[in-house]
Amino acid sequence: MVKFAFKCFVLCSVLFFGVLIGMQQANEGMIKMKGYNDPELQGAFQVENKQTGDVQASILGNKITSQDLKGKQEKLEQIEAFNIFSQIGKQIATIVSNSVAAFLESIAGWINELVR
Structure with a gap:
């Protein structure tokens, strides 16, 4: 996967x-x-070096700066959203993984009993 x-x-x-x-x-x-x-x-993609040492990029006319990216990252860290579907998915994955592991261990034990 x-x-x-x-x-x-x-x-x-x-x-x-x-x-x-x-x-x-x-x-x-x-x-x-x-x-x-x-x-x-x-152009579709442009990169400009400013005199202050900053690098400014623009994609399709939309300017992107490192300050914008830092601001967005801080905003995402502040949100700390709780996604119930993500938590349910993690729990289901854990249950399925544990059940498959137990099933495989029992089959391996059964095969070992047959081989002896």
Whole structure:
């Protein structure tokens, strides 16, 4: 299950970055087709280094800064939401894991009795 989730994550990441690269290539093609650089045509992904040493990125025109990410992380830590479905899922997983382990141990014991 973990391998499947990892493969899906990698595949989605590759496809996402492929779309961004395709949009960037389309933007460059439009600039070449126009024959001049139009300041209103922005790239899909831009990274800017400021004089203060900060790095600012923008994806599809939305600016992303490290301060935004820190603020969002602090907000998530403050929420500390309790998800009842997550807790129920964890309990069911524990029960199923323990029951399967007990079942396999009993089968292994039964096979050992037959072999002796």
